[in-house]
Amino acid sequence: MADKTLKRYFDVLEISPDASVLEIRNAYLLLKKLYSTDSVVISPIADEFSKKERREILLQVEEAFDKLMESLKNKQNEHNHRIRHQPSASVQAGEEDEDVSYSGPELKKIREKLSVPLFEVSLDTKIRMELLKSIEHEKFDALPPEVYLRGHLINYANYLMLNPKKVAGDYLARYRSWKEGKKGGS
Amino acid sequence: MRLQIIILFRGTYRIFSLKVDELREEEEGKIWAIGGGKGGTGKTFLTSSIGIYLAKNGKRVLMIDVDIGGANLHSFLGINRPRKSLTNFFEMGIPLSKLAVNTGVDNLSLITGDVHSLASDSIKFTQKLKLFRHIMKLRRQYILIDLGGGSHNNTIDTFLMADKKIAVLEPEIIAIENMYHFVKNALYRKIKMSLRAYGFKEVVEHMWEQRERYKIKSLKELIDSLKESFSHLGDILDKELADFKIYLVLNKIRSSQDILIGSSMKSIFNKYLGINAQFAGYIEYDDAVWRSIRERRPLMVNYSLSRVAKEIGAFTENLLHEREMKVSRS
Numbered sequence: 001m002a003d004k005t006l007k008r009y010f011d012v013l014e015i016s017p018d019a020s021v022l023e024i025r026n027a028y029l030l031l032k033k034l035y036s037t038d039s040v041v042i043s044p045i046a047d048e049f050s051k052k053e054r055r056e057i058l059l060q061v062e063e064a065f066d067k068l069m070e071s072l073k074n075k076q077n078e079h080n081h082r083i084r085h086q087p088s089a090s091v092q093a094g095e096e097d098e099d100v101s102y103s104g105p106e107l108k109k110i111r112e113k114l115s116v117p118l119f120e121v122s123l124d125t126k127i128r129m130e131l132l133k134s135i136e137h138e139k140f141d142a143l144p145p146e147v148y149l150r151g152h153l154i155n156y157a158n159y160l161m162l163n164p165k166k167v168a169g170d171y172l173a174r175y176r177s178w179k180e181g182k183k184g185g186s
Numbered sequence: 187m188r189l190q191i192i193i194l195f196r197g198t199y200r201i202f203s204l205k206v207d208e209l210r211e212e213e214e215g216k217i218w219a220i221g222g223g224k225g226g227t228g229k230t231f232l233t234s235s236i237g238i239y240l241a242k243n244g245k246r247v248l249m250i251d252v253d254i255g256g257a258n259l260h261s262f263l264g265i266n267r268p269r270k271s272l273t274n275f276f277e278m279g280i281p282l283s284k285l286a287v288n289t290g291v292d293n294l295s296l297i298t299g300d301v302h303s304l305a306s307d308s309i310k311f312t313q314k315l316k317l318f319r320h321i322m323k324l325r326r327q328y329i330l331i332d333l334g335g336g337s338h339n340n341t342i343d344t345f346l347m348a349d350k351k352i353a354v355l356e357p358e359i360i361a362i363e364n365m366y367h368f369v370k371n372a373l374y375r376k377i378k379m380s381l382r383a384y385g386f387k388e389v390v391e392h393m394w395e396q397r398e399r400y401k402i403k404s405l406k407e408l409i410d411s412l413k414e415s416f417s418h419l420g421d422i423l424d425k426e427l428a429d430f431k432i433y434l435v436l437n438k439i440r441s442s443q444d445i446l447i448g449s450s451m452k453s454i455f456n457k458y459l460g461i462n463a464q465f466a467g468y469i470e471y472d473d474a475v476w477r478s479i480r481e482r483r484p485l486m487v488n489y490s491l492s493r494v495a496k497e498i499g500a501f502t503e504n505l506l507h508e509r510e511m512k513v514s515r516s
Contacts, residue, residue: 014453034450041450044363048404049458057457 006071009064021072021114026161028065032058072115102162102170104138110160111136125155132156135171140178149175217321217329218505219348223368224361225335227354228437229253231475231485233332234262235498236505238486240328241294248286248326250297252344253334257299263289264482265296273300275320276313282320291487309340318347337368342375350505351432352466355451357444362451370405373430373461377409380426386412386419406459430461433505436468444468448511467501467511469494 010017013027033039035054038046042054100106111121118136122129131152134142143149150168157167220233233249241247251259252272260267268287274280286295321329331348333341345351353369355361378390393400394408402408409427413420432455436448448465455463472494478485486495504511 014456030446030449031453034453039450040357040359041362041447041454044359044366045404045454045458048406049454053458 006068009068012060012064013068021069021116022159022161024065024068024072025114028061029161031061035061102157102167103174104136104171107156107160107167107171108136110162114160121156121159125159127152127155138174138178140175143175146172146175216327216350217331217348218350218352219331219333219345220352220354221333221341221345221368222353222355222361223335223337223364223366224355227335227356227361228469228475229334229354230259230262230332231479232352232354232435232437232469232498233330234259234484235486235495236502237289237294237328237330238263238291238484239499239502240330241291242486245293245327247294247328247330248297248324249289249294249330249332250299250321251332252299252341253332256334257332259296259332260289260298261482262479263291263296263484265290268296268298271298271300272317275317276309282324291484314340314343318344321347335364337364337371339375342368342372345372346376346379352435352505353432354435354437355447356438357436357440357447362447365451369432369455369459369461373427373459374405374408376430377423377426380422381412381419384419384422386416389416409460424460427460428462431464432461433464433466435466435501438471439468440471464508464510466504467497469497469501 007017010019013019013024013031015023015027019027034041035058042049111118118129118132121127122132131143133139135149135152135156144152150172153168153171154164157164218236220229220236222229230251230253233251237247237249249259250272251257253259257271265287268285270280270285270287272285274285275282282297285297287297288294289296321331331344333344351372353365355365374394378387381387381390390408390412393402393411397403397408400411402411409423413423434448434452434455436445439445445468448468452463452465455461470493472492474489474492474494475485478488481488485492486498489495501511
């Protein structure tokens with residue numbers, strides 16, 4: 001794809017062409033939410049900024065994100081000869097928070113979709129690799145007490161540009177039900 | 187060398203002749219205007235803080251307080267109201283440089299406005315031009331103008347005159363609404379002024395006044411229909427829009443979610459109005475601000491290690507280097 005076209009897509013997402021995958025995703029999520037909901041920044045001009053105009057912007061945003069992700073994936077395939085098999089019914093990156101329940105495998109899927117290796121997450125978030133692995137694989141017995149776990153989840157969620165409250169809530173609910181089950185069983 | 191500036195107004199024109207060497211001798215001569223529409227968002231606090239930050243970093247800074255709602259920049263610096271004010275400039279012709287007072291911070295001086303002399307309509311168009319002309323002649327590296335609240339024409343014109351247009355908001359609906367109003371007003375005046383040179387000022391005014399007849403609902407639609415009806419204006423208007431660069435500063439945020447309001451406003455200004463908006467940074471809500479005002483000791487001096495002071499430093503650097511805030515990964 002011509003660089004010029006790509007530049008246009010970066011412009012649509014309002015980010016610089018050297019943006020990281022996470023920045024791309026972050027920008028995409030922000031714009032998608034902004035132009036699809038009646039938030040406090042839209043409502044003062046809602047009467048003049050028509051739904052139709054907003055839909056058009058949304059389409060451009062969607063296109064830009066898809067094309068950028070596609071080009072990044074192609075680049076990676078060419079250079080690394082690493083072809084990742086996307087799970088067929090994979091999560092659409094940027095799916096509304098409300099539609100997804102964040103489990104360990106779900107977080108893993110999102111991270112993989114962003115092509116971020118675990119060690120990079122570990123370096124950036126200062127969460128130990130082992131712990132991240134346990135979170136993703138839901139090895140609940142290897143996880144720290146809830147108060148600490150909560151902090152790590154929020155940290156990780158922020159890193160993936162997900163809603164931290166929702167991630168921690170969903171994940172801890174699973175954690176607690178496992179704990180309940182253990183109590184009942186023993 | 188002399189530079190001639192021709193200003194057209196209501197069919198008549200005036201020629202101002204300035205000596206270039208006395209104009210902005212210190213070259214940079216950057217005029218920054220701090221406005222945004224709503225009162226109480228922290229414009230005066232930010233003006234004083236940016237001023238102190240720049241001065242502490244070795245710049246020569248002059249602040250001019252033209253807040254019509256009540257000039258009180260001096261209070262944020264912990265000094266008493268200066269006896270000399272812009273009234274002396276308007277009524278007695280005393281040069282601006284003689285009105286500047288020390289602020290107690292090295293390299294930082296202040297000219298205060300006057301509640302009465304600048305009250306909305308009392309200042310005439312010619313007086314305003316004279317003030318602008320004299321401001322531009324001042325030999326300071328940076329001139330910060332505290333506009334105060336409101337979207338009055340005098341406020342808007344001063345904003346438009348500035349090299350750097352800074353709009354302050356806080357994350358709540360009234361400030362957001364007022365900022366739209368402020369920015370749209372400014373854009374309308376800018377377009378009108380620039381199309382005047384092409385003989386289209388009356389057309390713009392006519393279309394806007396008769397907007398119901400032309401089924402124009404918004405400024406954006408006005409711009410679109412101008413482009414449609416007079417295709418040769420298309421490029422001119424696009425350029426005017428792209429040249430209209432504003433820097434957003436989000437004050438008093440209380441959560442990381444609030445920061446998104448800054449990014450969102452920026453996006454809407456760019457995508458909806460087509461102007462060039464940048465999100466320069468944010469400042470957290472902090473009682474230290476209120477405390478420092480009460481203690482009459484500027485936060486940038488007394489709490490220079492606080493988070494707020496660091497955030498102010500960060501966005502001032504962004505303003506200096508014309509770059510945007512980096513959304514950091516936490």
